[in-house]
Amino acid sequence: MTEIPTTDPAELRRWRADTPAAGAGRIHLNNAGAALMPLPVFNAIHHHLDREMRLGGYEAAAEVEGRIGRVYDEVAGLLHAPGAHNIALVENATVAFAQALSAFDPGPGDVVLTTRNDYASNQLMYLSLAERRGVEIVRADDLPEGGVDPDSIRTLLRRHRPALVAVTWVPTNSGLVQPVEEVGRICAEEDVPYLVDGCQAVGQMPVHVESLRCDFLAGTGRKFLRGPRGTGFLYVSDRALAAGHKPLFLDMRGADWVGADLYELRADARRFENWEFAYALLMGLGEAAWYARGVGVATAWERARALALRVRRRLEEIDGIRVLDRGAELCAIVTAEVEGRAAGDVVVSLREQGINTSAIDRVSAVIDMDEKGAATALRISPHYYNTEAEIDAALAALESLVRGPP
Numbered sequence: 001m002t003e004i005p006t007t008d009p010a011e012l013r014r015w016r017a018d019t020p021a022a023g024a025g026r027i028h029l030n031n032a033g034a035a036l037m038p039l040p041v042f043n044a045i046h047h048h049l050d051r052e053m054r055l056g057g058y059e060a061a062a063e064v065e066g067r068i069g070r071v072y073d074e075v076a077g078l079l080h081a082p083g084a085h086n087i088a089l090v091e092n093a094t095v096a097f098a099q100a101l102s103a104f105d106p107g108p109g110d111v112v113l114t115t116r117n118d119y120a121s122n123q124l125m126y127l128s129l130a131e132r133r134g135v136e137i138v139r140a141d142d143l144p145e146g147g148v149d150p151d152s153i154r155t156l157l158r159r160h161r162p163a164l165v166a167v168t169w170v171p172t173n174s175g176l177v178q179p180v181e182e183v184g185r186i187c188a189e190e191d192v193p194y195l196v197d198g199c200q201a202v203g204q205m206p207v208h209v210e211s212l213r214c215d216f217l218a219g220t221g222r223k224f225l226r227g228p229r230g231t232g233f234l235y236v237s238d239r240a241l242a243a244g245h246k247p248l249f250l251d252m253r254g255a256d257w258v259g260a261d262l263y264e265l266r267a268d269a270r271r272f273e274n275w276e277f278a279y280a281l282l283m284g285l286g287e288a289a290w291y292a293r294g295v296g297v298a299t300a301w302e303r304a305r306a307l308a309l310r311v312r313r314r315l316e317e318i319d320g321i322r323v324l325d326r327g328a329e330l331c332a333i334v335t336a337e338v339e340g341r342a343a344g345d346v347v348v349s350l351r352e353q354g355i356n357t358s359a360i361d362r363v364s365a366v367i368d369m370d371e372k373g374a375a376t377a378l379r380i381s382p383h384y385y386n387t388e389a390e391i392d393a394a395l396a397a398l399e400s401l402v403r404g405p406p
């Protein structure tokens with residue numbers, strides 16, 4: 001069976017002790033949906049909500065002003081960004097992505113170069129730009145083994161001189177890891193702005209924004225990072241800040257209204273934020289970034305990906321299951337078609353047995369799903385705090401579901 005990297009048993013015990021659902025009868029394999037928050041994250045949120053109730057929302061925020069600053073430091077540290085000034089905190093990855101996209105304001109004839117596997121909501125934003133602004137959306141070719149072909153990116157980039165290249169690092173719908181560093185090198189060589197959707201990557205695998213050479217990277221709190229729902233962030237490079245990139249709709253967080261027809265833009269990435277915040281969730285996000293760095297993202301990545309490989313290999317042994325993952329590099333997201341069953345129904349049956357997974361339908365990734373000829377897919381996404389025994393129990397439950405009653 002698959003080689004799982006040796007994990008210090010005491011470490012694993014500590015991670016699981018911080019995760020109340022672990023070992024309490026629930027097997028959580030839906031970390032690509034929303035991972036389980038560790039206790040310190042929950043406690044930070046709970047504590048701040050308590051202060052809001054007792055003190056008042058604005059007063060409680062004033063009390064933790066220094067700690068709010070540290071949330072930016074933690075997120076910047078997690079992404080290996082130059083500093084807190086590169087980070088904007090927002091509600092989710094979609095908002096972060098939209099804010100970045102809006103900075104480019106492409107018009108008729110301008111090209112956005114992307115991939116066939118970019119996230120559904122991002123594809124919808126591109127289509128909306130095409131419809132309303134006459135922008136041309138160009139998708140680079142994939143390699144035969146799956147994943148975008150960097151040579152196709154280079155060719156299309158030279159042909160079209162796009163206003164922007166946008167790539168989803170880890171698509172929601174398959175185990176694929178896109179070659180974002182290579183694409184970044186090409187964009188840098190050709191001097192074209194580069195936006196990365198890092199939503200499924202942050203917390204799952206090490207992120208070094210400067211190695212990616214991206215101008216923007218959008219992320220979310222609740223997935224592999226183990227933060228609360230309703231949190232997201234946007235990394236904005238020093239180059240993008242210096243170029244004056246700003247969202248289409250600024251608000252009073254991003255700029256000061258200094259004269260009737262005049263505003264002054266913030267110097268840092270917070271120009272991409274909204275004024276209002278769920279401060280309790282922000283406290284949780286900071287704690288999640290701190291916790292992830294404490295575990296070690298490289299350690300988490302190595303273990304989660306090995307657990308996923310164990311899932312993939314077991315699935316391949318079950319009759320009536322087709323593993324759908326493609327790509328030269330695969331991650332801790334595993335997708336499979338269950339013959340004769342809608343994935344949503346399988347998710348419900350497994351959940352009734354205390355096993356959390358999720359389902360992908362065609363509209364989540366229409367190009368990919370049509371190419372694979374799959375209508376729905378079961379998604380199993382382990383994390384470092386899962387155990388081999390949990391994987392085996394979940395797969396045994398799935399196998400008996402597929403086989404049906406004896």
Ligand SMILES: Cc1ncc(COP(=O)(O)O)c(C=O)c1O
Binds near residue numbers: 032172197199219220
């Ligand atoms: C690859 C990818 N990008 C973006 C998103 C959107 O993230 P959010 O729901 O935080 O806006 C998701 C959510 O599943 C995703 O998988």
